[in-house]
Amino acid sequence: MKKSKNFLATAIALLFAGSLSSFAAATITIHADQPGAKINPAMWGIFFEDINFGADGGLYAELVKNRGFEFPDSLMGWSVNRAQLAKGEVTVRDDAPFNAKNPHYVRVRSEGAALFGLSNEGFRGLGVQAGAAYEFSAQIRGVDGTPVLKVQLYGGDGTLLDSVDLKIFAGDWQKISATLHPKETSTKARLALLLEGKGTVDLDFVSLFPENTWQHRPGGLRADMVQALADLHPGFLRFPGGCIVEGPHLDGRYQWKKTLGPVEERALLFNRWNTEFVHRPTPDYYQSFGLGFLEFFQLCEDIGASPLPILSCGMACQFNSGELCPLDQLQPYIQDALDLIEFANGDTNTVWGAKRAALGHPAPFNLKMLGVGNEQWGEQYFERYAKFAAAIKEKYPDVQLISAAGPDPAGDRFKLAWTKLRELHADIIDEHCYAKPEWFFNNTHRYDRYDRTGPKVFMGEYAAQSVGVVSTKNRNNLECALAEAAYLTGLERNADVVRMASYAPLFANTEAWQWTPDLIWVDSLRVTPTPSYFVQQMFSRNRGDVVLPLEISGAADTNSIYASAVQDEVAGETILKVVNAGAQPCEIIIAIGGGQTSGTAAVTVLAAQNLSAENPAGWPLQVAPQTGAETFRAGGWKHSFAAHSLTVIRMPVK
Numbered sequence: 260m261k262k263s264k265n266f267l268a269t270a271i272a273l274l275f276a277g278s279l280s281s282f283a284a285a286t287i288t289i290h291a292d293q294p295g296a297k298i299n300p301a302m303w304g305i306f307f308e309d310i311n312f313g314a315d316g317g318l319y320a321e322l323v324k325n326r327g328f329e330f331p332d333s334l335m336g337w338s339v340n341r342a343q344l345a346k347g348e349v350t351v352r353d354d355a356p357f358n359a360k361n362p363h364y365v366r367v368r369s370e371g372a373a374l375f376g377l378s379n380e381g382f383r384g385l386g387v388q389a390g391a392a393y394e395f396s397a398q399i400r401g402v403d404g405t406p407v408l409k410v411q412l413y414g415g416d417g418t419l420l421d422s423v424d425l426k427i428f429a430g431d432w433q434k435i436s437a438t439l440h441p442k443e444t445s446t447k448a449r450l451a452l453l454l455e456g457k458g459t460v461d462l463d464f465v466s467l468f469p470e471n472t473w474q475h476r477p478g479g480l481r482a483d484m485v486q487a488l489a490d491l492h493p494g495f496l497r498f499p500g501g502c503i504v505e506g507p508h509l510d511g512r513y514q515w516k517k518t519l520g521p522v523e524e525r526a527l528l529f530n531r532w533n534t535e536f537v538h539r540p541t542p543d544y545y546q547s548f549g550l551g552f553l554e555f556f557q558l559c560e561d562i563g564a565s566p567l568p569i570l571s572c573g574m575a576c577q578f579n580s581g582e583l584c585p586l587d588q589l590q591p592y593i594q595d596a597l598d599l600i601e602f603a604n605g606d607t608n609t610v611w612g613a614k615r616a617a618l619g620h621p622a623p624f625n626l627k628m629l630g631v632g633n634e635q636w637g638e639q640y641f642e643r644y645a646k647f648a649a650a651i652k653e654k655y656p657d658v659q660l661i662s663a664a665g666p667d668p669a670g671d672r673f674k675l676a677w678t679k680l681r682e683l684h685a686d687i688i689d690e691h692c693y694a695k696p697e698w699f700f701n702n703t704h705r706y707d708r709y710d711r712t713g714p715k716v717f718m719g720e721y722a723a724q725s726v727g728v729v730s731t732k733n734r735n736n737l738e739c740a741l742a743e744a745a746y747l748t749g750l751e752r753n754a755d756v757v758r759m760a761s762y763a764p765l766f767a768n769t770e771a772w773q774w775t776p777d778l779i780w781v782d783s784l785r786v787t788p789t790p791s792y793f794v795q796q797m798f799s800r801n802r803g804d805v806v807l808p809l810e811i812s813g814a815a816d817t818n819s820i821y822a823s824a825v826q827d828e829v830a831g832e833t834i835l836k837v838v839n840a841g842a843q844p845c846e847i848i849i850a851i852g853g854g855q856t857s858g859t860a861a862v863t864v865l866a867a868q869n870l871s872a873e874n875p876a877g878w879p880l881q882v883a884p885q886t887g888a889e890t891f892r893a894g895g896w897k898h899s900f901a902a903h904s905l906t907v908i909r910m911p912v913k
């Protein structure tokens with residue numbers, strides 16, 4: 260925004276200034292009588308990827324890791340447990356399995372002298388709350404004898420938290436369930452399965468879920484993590500990634516059709532973040548797809564977010580193999596996209612609409628957007644995108660396609676993408692940017708210069724990096740959050756070009772992350788929002804409907820001030836967002852051009868003493884928004900913007 264001298268604003272400043280020092284005060288003039296672009300209701304959204312244990316060990320509430328013994332090391336996450344004098348054997352088998360798609364299981368044979376069996380460590384510890392209910396289930400086949408299977412929870416310190424006895428008789432596979440109520444809270448509990456008495460038992464799909472999942476859906480999502488998403492009031496949810504969409508090679512790509520139906524039917528897949536960073540190896544990272552595409556669509560519906568699935572375009576991750584599906588063999592990939600639209604929106608008498616209904620959701624999911632490829636670049640991408648676009652637009656002309664501008668927000672690959680995608684009349688181009696805070700402060704005017712007639716922009720992945728991209732030393736501090744906030748004022752002012760934006764990555768497990776910074780940190784029981792999370796929340800909860808032009812003028816130093824304004828037409832409120840990146844409070848006169856109203860403004864401030872302030876996991880929040888009220892006069896009133904702050908002011912203006 261131009262910080263030009265504005266004589267009207269200066270006059271207003273003089274009128275309302277109460278003291279000599281006020282003559283130097285700057286003015287923000289909001290031209291509420293000159294409404295600009297309409298803001299996309301889905302402007303501020305969420306980027307979800309199964310990175311940092313975001314799905315397995317995160318949002319998907321399953322507490323048992325490697326529940327189906329399908330990891331290449333079949334007993335990873337499991338330990339053999341034997342009491343003193345116990346004799347027995349645990350073997351991994353795949354003959355006559357419970358389910359051919361997940362063929363491995365364990366056979367536990369105990370000679371009966373003492374308790375013998377195995378236990379699971381969970382995703383770096385099972386999180387259990389004292390007194391809460393946990394639903395255990397497993398596929399069990401009694402082979403010989405009539406032993407008792409003791410299902411037990413132990414705390415991190417070895418305390419027995421609860422125990423249930425199940426009598427096992429010889430027979431075929433059957434699902435057996437039980438409820439456990441741990442007597443103490445533990446973030447590092449273990450689940451033990453121990454045979455008492457002589458006998459042999461086969462075990463598969465060993466599972467433990469909190470009863471308190473989101474909306475109490477059995478086998479569902481972690482309630483506290485979904486609540487954190489719902490609290491963002493997101494306009495859209497992009498899923499399932501990220502590079503995970505592309506896979507390290509084409510066989511490792513995300514295939515949505517394989518994520519539907521009974522969880523036992525969903526074959527396990529390697530997670531590319533398992534080995535991606537040699538400095539953060541995560542050997543126990545696989546995709547169970549318990550959080551599959553039906554669950555993603557349901558999540559969108561639950562939290563009021565527009566679904567934005569991203570599909571493989573026939574190119575594996577270009578940071579990995581870059582394997583290409585030949586152009587003349589691309590049809591199955593394109594068909595996946597067409598079928599997905601039918602799955603989401605089709606009548607129940609269509610093939611894929613019927614499948615959706617059979618899975619319990621006859622109502623459509625109202626899919627309006629689809630991403631073709633994730634972070635692709637180069638000619639091979641444009642050739643493939645063109646084929647997808649032709650087929651999808653022919654059948655579903657109203658579905659908006661998201662195309663990729665590559666991994667960087669500038670440079671040759673980026674420029675080529677824009678040239679080619681403009682020629683292809685792309686709808687929305689997905690830009691990505693991970694950079695130092697300075698980049699974000701310096702680029703608040705980036706979109707002022709964009710062509711208003713070409714494709715629109717989806718700022719699909721961004722986050723300020725305090726040290727550098729993929730540095731393990733990056734911190735989720737206030738400085739990064741304010742840099743992002745300043746940048747978002749630029750996106751908001753250009754809402755005619757920038758139609759959507761999402762921070763990335765979303766979740767990180769404090770015990771098992773690969774990438775930092777991230778929006779929300781979790782451990783097995785707690786959720787910690789970062790300062791960046793609150794920036795997202797302050798923007799999305801104060802989205803407004805129409806951009807209002809504004810000017811910053813006056814003598815005071817406003818170099819560290821970044822601002823944007825919108826009108827919320829339903830609430831009848833003018834909303835001003837201001838970042839003060841400076842180390843001193845800044846007094847500014849706020850004037851709403853042409854307005855005479857006065858009243859009470861709601862003022863929300865995110866600030867802290869130091870730019871290095873963070874929200875360490877497990878501590879009381881150090882950086883969180885504070886809300887107050889202030890009397891305002893549309894003709895001009897003075898507000899002191901705190902040092903190092905983002906402030907959102909809502910003013911009811913007729």
Ligand code: AHR
Nearest residue numbers: 501502503633634763764
């Ligand atoms: O957000 C982390 C990764 O960054 C995404 O998977 C990828 O799209 C980008 O390179």
